[in-house]
Amino acid sequence: MDLKAGLWQQQTLKLAMTQELTQAIALLQYSAQELTSFLENKALENPLIKVENNNIQPINPLIDRNRRKHTKNTENEWIEQIAAKTSSVEEQLISQLKMQKYSSKQLRVIKYLIENLDVNGYLSSEPKEISEQLGVPLELVEESIIVIQALEPAGIGARDLQECLLIQIERENLEDDLALTILTQYFIPFAEKKWKQIAKELQIPLQKIQEIFDTIQQLNPRPGALFEQESSSYIIPDAIVERVGEGFSVRLCDDIIPKISFNDNYYKSFTSSQDAQVGRFLQEKVQDYQWILRSIEQRKETLTRVVSKIVEKQIPFFEKGREYLVPMTMKEIAVELDIHESTVSRAVKEKYVQTPIGTFSLKSFFTSTIQTVSNESTSSSQVKNAIASLIETENKQRPLSDQEIVEELKKCQGIVVSRRTIAKYRDQLGIPSSSKRKRFD
Structure with a gap:
């Protein structure tokens, strides 16, 4: 084998991931809200970028004062807003306690137990562990658990699903010896619907077990979820599909995206400087501004083309409803638009479209x-x-x-x-x- 050293030339094609290309890819997959946040942050970094957000109205004290004169009926709205603020799980449970009934030591244990309830309202820690952690007798921990289990909603403070259901049956005056027996002694086979075994051992008809099952189905397996007070989340569509005559039109929702412009005054005030470092800084920021403008236009063009192609291929869906969604893959869209499949994936990521029949995730249009x-x-x-x-x-x-x-x-x-x-x-x-x-x- 000849292993002589030498020099050779070889020509290859290679895509270099520059910082600008990386940011352009990231910009494409941003939703309208993410793009807004990105532009606002860029304006803080680059003094040549001016951001004009159409959704933010300037404050005019005179107008606001006159407006208040005509809205006297809403003077107490701020009070109602304070009242609408939800309290924490701990506050809601502790508010049900009669504090004078318990010693300071027991109240400390009760508060500790409440703070350690999981999202379902269950107590996952063992009483013995809690006893050792707090340095209190095990009996006091057990008594405190019973106190919590007597609070509302029924089932709170249970150690597991089985205990949660048993507490609710007893609380709702549904004491049925047969139901208690099944939940206590046959919980797993009952949950797995292996009812023939239970019916045979207890010598009861399957219909009776079905009745108990229907009753237990009405109980709440996650009492802690009743405390979840999540604020409503609103979806802002990135594109709107509208019916126009016999066809459909597509337009992007650019209203919420800030408009950017060049800060010419700032640029002119420093161009006369003879400092080379200032010149390099200005040149870098000008290029950054121009790149952002190009990237936003490219994002807009790509998103418009992708949504338009989706509408073109899903006409039955928009005309007749969800049941008529036809098979479509990202690869098909990519081939027809002559772009890469990953570009389609980024274009539809976490974006929504408003249509005459509702608002949908763009990803939901792709099915096998x-x-x-x-x-x-x-x-x-x-x-x-x-x-x-x-x-x-x-x-x-x-x-x-x-x-x-x-x-x-x-x-x-x-x-x-x-x-x-x-x-x-x-x-x-x-x-x-x-x-x-x-x-x-």
């Missing part, structure tokens, strides 16, 4: 293809809708198995799917298996 016996294709969302419809109308005493759903879809709708696919889609829809859907009425 399912073959039919007629050599046509349908979307995975249509298959899910068909599965949900079949299960909704099935005989609850004899629910359809996954294999029976496979055969029914092929026979009635010509959809060809495997049993494994049915199981996956059923799981995604939150529908239990046939054995757990069976009723014994």
Whole structure:
């Protein structure tokens, strides 16, 4: 083998990820709100960028004073807003206690227990561990747990789901010896619907177990969730699809995105400087401003093209409704627009479109293809809708198995799917298996 040293020339193509290219890619995947935040931060870094946000109105004391004269009826609105502020879980539970009934030591234990409830309202720590951590007797911890479990909502402070349900049955005066027996001694088989074993051992009909199951279904397995007071979140669409005559038009929601302009006064005040460092600084900031302008225009153009192509391929969806979503992949859109698939993915990431039939995530328009016996294709969302419809109308005493759903879809709708696919889609829809859907009425 010849291993002589030498010099050779080799020509290759390689994409270099410059800082500008990296930022351009990031800009494309920003939602309108993220882009607004990005531009505001850029304006702080670059004095040549002026940001004009149309949504922020300047304060005029005279106008505000006159407005207040005509809104006397709303003088107490600020009081109502204070009242609307929600208190914490700890405050709501502690407010139910009669403080004078408990010693300072027990109150310390009760507050500690309340602070350590999980999001479901359960106490995950063992009483023995709490006893050791606080340096108090185990009996005091046990007594404090009972105090918490007597508070509202029923089930708060339970150690697990089983105890949570038992507390609620007792609190709601649903004392049924049979229900208590089943929850205490047969909790796992009862939850797994292995009812024949329970019926045989307790010598009761399956219909009776079904009644108990229906009653327990009305209970709350997550009492802590009642304290969750999340503020409403609002979706701001990035694009709007409107009906125009026989077709549809697409426009971007640029109203919430700040307008940027060049700070010419600042630039002129420093261009006369003979300092080389100042010159380099200005040149760098001018290039930064020009790059941002180009990137915003490119983002706008790419997003408009992608949304327009989605509308073009999903006309049945916009005309007839969600059930008519046709199969479509990001690769198809990329090929037709002559761009990379990753560009499509970034363009639709965390973005929403407002349509005549509602507001949807752009990603929701992309579904996999399912073959039919007629050599046509349908979307995975249509298959899910068909599965949900079949299960909704099935005989609850004899629910359809996954294999029976496979055969029914092929026979009635010509959809060809495997049993494994049915199981996956059923799981995604939150529908239990046939054995757990069976009723014994």
